[in-house]
Amino acid sequence: MNNIKKILKDLSIILEKKNLKETDKTSQLKFFDSVIILQIMNLAKATYDKQIDGVKVEKCNKISDIINLIAE
Amino acid sequence: MIKNIKGIEVVGISCCVPKKKIINKNIPNHKNIKRIIKTIGIESRPVASDEICTSDLVVKSANHILKKLNWKSEDIEILIFVSQTPDYLTPATSGILQDKLQLKKSTLVLDINLGCSGYTHGLITISSLMKNLNLKKGLLAVGDVGTQLVNKDDKVANLLFGDAGSVTAIRNVKNDSENLYCDYYSDGAGFQDIIVPSHSLAGRNKLSNRQIIDKKDVKKNVRSNANIFLNGASIFNFAINNIPSFIQSISHNIKNIKFCFLHQANKMIQDSIENQLNKNKNKFIFPTSLKNFGNTSSASIPITICSNYANKKLPGYSLLCGFGVGLSISAVVVNLRKTKIFKIIKL
Numbered sequence: 235m236n237n238i239k240k241i242l243k244d245l246s247i248i249l250e251k252k253n254l255k256e257t258d259k260t261s262q263l264k265f266f267d268s269v270i271i272l273q274i275m276n277l278a279k280a281t282y283d284k285q286i287d288g289v290k291v292e293k294c295n296k297i298s299d300i301i302n303l304i305a306e
Numbered sequence: 307m308i309k310n311i312k313g314i315e316v317v318g319i320s321c322c323v324p325k326k327k328i329i330n331k332n333i334p335n336h337k338n339i340k341r342i343i344k345t346i347g348i349e350s351r352p353v354a355s356d357e358i359c360t361s362d363l364v365v366k367s368a369n370h371i372l373k374k375l376n377w378k379s380e381d382i383e384i385l386i387f388v389s390q391t392p393d394y395l396t397p398a399t400s401g402i403l404q405d406k407l408q409l410k411k412s413t414l415v416l417d418i419n420l421g422c423s424g425y426t427h428g429l430i431t432i433s434s435l436m437k438n439l440n441l442k443k444g445l446l447a448v449g450d451v452g453t454q455l456v457n458k459d460d461k462v463a464n465l466l467f468g469d470a471g472s473v474t475a476i477r478n479v480k481n482d483s484e485n486l487y488c489d490y491y492s493d494g495a496g497f498q499d500i501i502v503p504s505h506s507l508a509g510r511n512k513l514s515n516r517q518i519i520d521k522k523d524v525k526k527n528v529r530s531n532a533n534i535f536l537n538g539a540s541i542f543n544f545a546i547n548n549i550p551s552f553i554q555s556i557s558h559n560i561k562n563i564k565f566c567f568l569h570q571a572n573k574m575i576q577d578s579i580e581n582q583l584n585k586n587k588n589k590f591i592f593p594t595s596l597k598n599f600g601n602t603s604s605a606s607i608p609i610t611i612c613s614n615y616a617n618k619k620l621p622g623y624s625l626l627c628g629f630g631v632g633l634s635i636s637a638v639v640v641n642l643r644k645t646k647i648f649k650i651i652k653l
Contacts, residue, residue, distance in 0.1 A: 269338075275542055276578055279546055287539070288538070288543070291539075
């Protein structure tokens with residue numbers, strides 16, 4: 235499994251959405267609140283050893299934007 | 307750099323919480339509450355009624371520990387009170403405590419304005435003063451009624467805080483084998499990350515009618531400038547990126563650290579720090595009190611000790627690490643093998 239697919243799988247668990255796609259919009263998610271943002275920051279640090287900015291996560295319009303933040 | 311204060315003994319620790327308890331899942335009109343509870347790890351919290359001040363919790367805790375240790379109030383030579391919810395902005399609450407506990411008038415009493423790092427900052431301060439002034443017995447009082455700073459419509463902050471008071475009895479001993487190691491870190495550039503914006507009697511931040519008007523932020527959380535604001539993302543990054551390396555540098559120099567008592571911010575921060583420090587092996591035991599007490603600010607470390615180890619012994623060194631408002635971090639490594647740990651009492 236490449237890194238992007240793995241991040242997508244990890245995000246689908248946090249966001250509680252099966253078949254999450256890179257093209258999915260954050261505005262259409264069931265929830266994308268401050269707790270979810272912290273969970274994404276935690277995922278980035280714990281699994282990918284990456285420190286990401288919560289404000290940047292909040293501004294992501296699509297799932298692919300979040301993946302890029304974690305993977306870049 | 308780690309400092310060593312020689313000849314300081316932590317004789318006893320007591321805690322007091324309000325009888326009233328809030329069960330988070332029963333809070334009405336809160337969407338996604340189960341998911342948030344699972345993430346923060348807080349199911350219920352002791353909450354003070356509007357009539358209870360921090361000093362009330364501390365006085366009950368102090369009387370309890372003095373009685374249990376058979377210490378006389380006239381033997382206390384120093385009392386330090388650490389809180390971000392003192393009874394008044396002025397005068398200092400430590401003076402009120404001196405009177406209520408009938409400590410002698412020659413007792414050195416002072417307040418420190420700190421929150422989540424308050425217990426460990428307080429231990430460092432009281433130990434240093436006791437050594438330098440040759441004071442034999444002291445009380446470190448910490449506590450907060452932080453729930454009273456939270457706006458009930460601040461969806462996440464309203465689930466986090468619990469109220470508590472605690473008193474730790476400290477003795478200055480000749481035995482140099484009783485060491486209290488400590489280290490500390492301050493980053494005032496982050497002062498706005500945990501703040502009550504208008505909580506002053508003077509100057510441009512003076513509390514006025516205008517400042518107590520509720521406003522809704524972009525995340526639809528409601529608060530006024532007299533309520534506490536938490537920048538969750540910044541605090542999270544500060545904690546998970548600084549605490550593990552801070553603790554690692556201490557544990558590298560001091561062997562036989564068995565227990566790691568962290569300030570109880572929330573489960574996600576606790577787990578992240580624990581996972582980073584115990585990455586390859588279970589080096590430390592990380593007790594927690596989040597589930598039933600929440601984030602009790604300056605009292606969270608003693609609450610964790612007393613809720614898990616009342617009437618028990620803690621062998622080996624314990625590392626205590628507070629972090630938060632300021633932003634600030636401090637850690638103390640101390641042997642609690644002789645410390646009398648009392649069951650949490652209620653007010």
